[in-house]
Every structure is written in structure tokens, then in C-alpha cells.
Amino acid sequence: MKILVAVKRVVDHNVRIRVRPDGSGVETNGVRMSMNPFCKHAVEAAVQLAEAGAADEIVIVSIGPKPANDVILTALAMGAHRGILVETDQPLETLVIAKLLAKVVEEEQPDLVLLGKQAVDDDSNHVGQMLAALTALPQATFASEIKLDGHALEVTREVDSGRETIGLPLPAIVTADLRLNTPRNAALPMVMKARSKPLAVRPAAEFGVDLSPRLTVEMVSPPPERAAGVTVNSVAELAAIIATDVNEMEAI
Amino acid sequence: MGVLLLAELDDGALSASTARTVAAAAQLGPVDLLVPGPRAAADQAAAIAGVAKVIHAKEAPLADGLANLLAGLADGYTIIAAAASTTGKDVMPRLAAKLDIQPVTDIVAIEGANRFVRPIYAGNALETVTDPQQTHVLTFRASAFRPAASGNAAPVETLDTDIAAAARFIAAHRTQSDIPDLATAQIVVGGGVSVGSAEGFKLVEALGKTLGAAIGATRAAVDAGYAPNDWQVGQTGKIIAPDLYIAVGISGALQHLAGIQGAKKIIAINTDPEAPLVKIADVALIGDLFEILPQLTAELEKSGVKR
Secondary structure (H helix, E strand, O other): OEEEEEOOEEEOOOOOOOEOOOOOOEOOOOOOEEEOHHHHHHHHHHHHHHHOOOOOEEEEEEEEOHHHHHHHHHHHHHOOOEEEEEEOOOOOOHHHHHHHHHHHHHHHOOOEEEEEOOOOOOOOOOHHHHHHHHHOOOEEEEEEEEEEEOOEEEEEEEEOOEEEEEEEEOOEEEEEOHHHOOOOOOOHHHHHHHOOOOEEEEEHHHHOOOOOOOOEEEEEEOOOOOOOOEEEOOHHHHHHHHHHHHHHOOOO | OOEEEEOOEEOOEEOOHHHHHHHHHHOOOOEEEEEEOOHHHHHHHOOEOOEEEEEEEOOOOOHHHHHHHHHHHOOOOOEEEEEOOHHHHHHHHHHHHHOOOOOEEEEOEEEEOOEEEEEEHHHOEEEEEEOOOOOEEEEEOHHHOOOOOEOOOOOEEEOOOOOOOOOEEEEEEEOOOOOOOOOOOOEEEEEOHHHOOHHHHHHHHHHHHHHOOEEEEOHHHHHOOOOOHHHEEOOOOEOOOOOEEEEEOOOOOHHHHHHHOOOOEEEEEEOOOOOHHHHHOOEEEEOOHHHHHHHHHHHHHHOOOOO
16 A cells, blocks of 8 residues: 655754744744644554554655745655655645645545644645545544554544544545654654665646635734732632622623 | 624533623624534523524534535624634634635734734733634634523524535543533633642632632643543633632743633742742632642531522
8 A cells, every 4th residue: 555645844843933023924934844643643643553563655745935845854864765855935725725725636546644643833634635536545634643544544533522442444534633643753764774775856836727716814913911810829719709700601 | 794603512412602702793783693513502502692693503523614604604794703712723724714714813802893912922921813814714702702691592493404524523532520511601610730740739629619710720731641532721722700719739931821811810839939920810819739739629618608
């Protein structure tokens, strides 16, 4: 089985972001970047399938500027076999990303496409589902468990009411949730080896997809600040405050 | 010209969040509400103010089937919308790509017919976007909108179509509980990893029970096995906006703060006065949760707080 994994380079999720004073966006210059955490879960899932003998090739694809090579290298160091960078300096909307990925899927013909459930920068949670629509493949989003059964998948999904298990024929699209696995940290020899694995860089223009945005971002602003609070000294004081609040609350 | 809105169902019953998404959608036009599930849920949906018509589908298919169903009905609507729930997140981007539309999702404020505000970077920034497309695919964050009133009697029309889908449902593993729904609760008590064990979490649940509150948990508490995954509040869990949020033993990672920014009032109980959550709290009590919680629960019961 051949697995395609899409990974995104984002502002590291431990960085406290700063909104640019002119409202044009979030400051990304000189900020630490890394692989989107959900993409790491997707790569780990692919590598585990390969280690279990279920997959023989893992192809990593990322879309973005030249430095996105770094996150592809990270995935190669985790155990993937080769990488593709669809290079563009333009910020792209999720629909365009999905269209570019659909072209890659068409070329590569993978049996399974793994993605993270969302990127922690735009928080969209779109691309896997859109790719599934564009390739007319079934989807399993927010996966916390993936079982391969011949030429079908059994995926357990994290949903609002708990979990649910669904069945999908392959090829299929699966997006990874947090509890799917614990991504490994690549050992240094693997990091060194990753540099010798094939990595194709291809301009986004080559795919014949209209890259222009549909939406206009008018403004990016910081969230409203909360007023300073008070510290109480006893349980009795706190209980009184809670009791007052609760008694004043209008019932819906 | 109007809105086709997908209703939110929970175990075959109409979810309380549907009244909230109807209120949001009704700001944009007359709402036709699609209810895929039992007839009783469709009849309940017809009572929500702002609903022009209920379209009832007997089946509740998975994402690919639901996207096909919505696409089949999309003609004649300028807006197709849903809640930003796990169902809405699963189906709406698929529908959008099928219709070649860039969706706008997780909307927390409507600023005009095609101008919306949505959070990015775990709620640490808000993005205002204009959507000039002919047709809009939207999802609303239910907790950001007040629920629509009831008392309506919209007509119900039942669809008679077969829905094609490749994915099939195998089993649901639901968390059984009689506590209020986290996403729409007025009061939420949340526990962090400091509660130390599933046993310790019972103290959090006891306080919640006294207040008639929903129970939330941090990612760390869920990962440690103290609480089920559907209690997780945060960027990757549920986003809540209760009138009162009581955070017990929660330091306040960015991921968790993203889920509670809509709370009107935040109370923190923590040993660390420097914890980020204590700093944003309206009221804080510094101390050991294992001492404080039993006392607080007893004190509130004594004072006869009843909901």
C-alpha cells in the first residue's frame, strides 16, 4: 500500500503569537516555525502502518515557501520515503490547497491519504474533507484509531458525543486527531539519513490550479482583553460569590 | 434567496445548539432547516422561531452522504450553513469543495450579509473576512449566539430520496451521562491534570452536580484518563461560552484558553497564583483543590443553591 501524507509548516504551537499593530495579520517574521502537531500524528500513523508491514511507500507532500522543506525533512526523518514540495510564496486558501493536493493524488494514486484534522494557525479544519470531495473518495475525519482490514479501513472517530467507528473502502482520506498516537522524535542518524532521501520541488504554477483567493481578509485583531480579577481568601467568600451568580442567572 | 441550515442532532434528538445556529442564520435570511433523523426531531425543529420550513430526511448519513444530500438541495439557496460541531466540520468543507466554494467556518460574529468574524491561532486573533462569492458555505460557533425563541409552527416536508454513500456506520461509543450538554451549558466546572486521578475528578463532578453544571476537562486530564474525550475543552476539543466557568486545578495552556474565551465569568481554584488561568480569572481562590472542593460543595449545598 502507498500512503500520501500532507504536512504543513506553521508557527510553533508553543509560541504566543502577536497580532501586527496594522491589523494585516499575525507576525510570522523571526518566529519559530515547525510541523503542525496534527500533521505529526498523521506521519506517525503512516510510519506505524509501514512498520506493521501494511504500507511499502510513504510520500510526504507540503505546500508553501522554500523553508517548508524543513517539515518534509522532519517527516522523512520520522520514516517516510520521499517528499514533494509544491512551492509557492503566496498564502493560499484551503480550497486551493485541496485542489493542489488533488492533483498530487491524481499523479501518485495512493491507497490512503493521511492529513492532520486542522492546522493550528488558521484553525480551518477543511483540507482533508475538501480533498475527499475533489477526489470523490470516502473520508474519516478526527481519527483516534485506524485499523486496516484487507482493502478496507475501520476508523474510530472522536465526535461530540464520544466516539464512533465507521468503515471505509480504500482508497480513502483520513484526518488525524490528537489521540491517534504519540509521534516519535527522529533520532539524529535518521535526521542525517533524511537529507539523502528524494525530495522534489515543484512550482505550484505547474499544476494548473487557479491560486487566487476567493475571500478578502479585511482585518486581523487581537481578542478583547478581560478585565483584571480579584483574589478571595476563603472558601466561604467564594461560595457566596458563586451562590449570588447562580441565583441571578436567568434560566434559559 | 435564503439559508439552507443543517440541524444538529444528538442521538436522534434535536440538539439545543440548533436554536442557536437558527438565530445566527436568521440574521442572513429566511431559514429552511434540514433535519436528517426521526420525524419527532423535525417536529421539534418546526417550533424554533425563524424557521420558514423544515426539510425532513429520514436517514442521517455520514459525511459523504450528507454532503450529497445538501448538494442536491443547494439550488436556490445563497447560503448553506451548519453548526461548527464535529458533524458540521465533517460535512461542510466537503460540500463546499463539491460546489467549488471557499467556506467560512467557525463564525463567532456576523457583521453584514457577507462579512464575518472568525477566530484563528487558537482564539489568540480574530479574522474579519468578506466573502464575495455568489453562494456561501458557512459554519457558526453555536456558543457565540443566543438561542432563538420557540413557539413557531413551520411546515414540515419529508424528502423521499435515497442517499448514496461509500462510508458506512459501524458503531457508536457514547459517553453516558445525565449532566447538561457542555456546548450549551450555563455553568461549566472544568478539571485539569492537577486533580491527580479519575477518583479526584469525582470532586469536580460533585461540585458540578450541586450547581447543575456541565463538566469539562483539559487535554492533559483527558490524556491521563481522568475524563472522557468528549469533555475536552480547548482549541482541539469543545469551545464553550457559559455564563460561569469554574476552573479547578487548571494552569491554562493556550490550547485550553482558546476554548473558554467566550465565558462571561471565570473562577479559578489553583495552588499557583501565577498560573495563566488564574491571571485571566475574574475571581481566584489560591489553595489546595482537595481541601477546597469538598468544603465549597458542602457550603453551596448548605446555602441551598438550586437550579
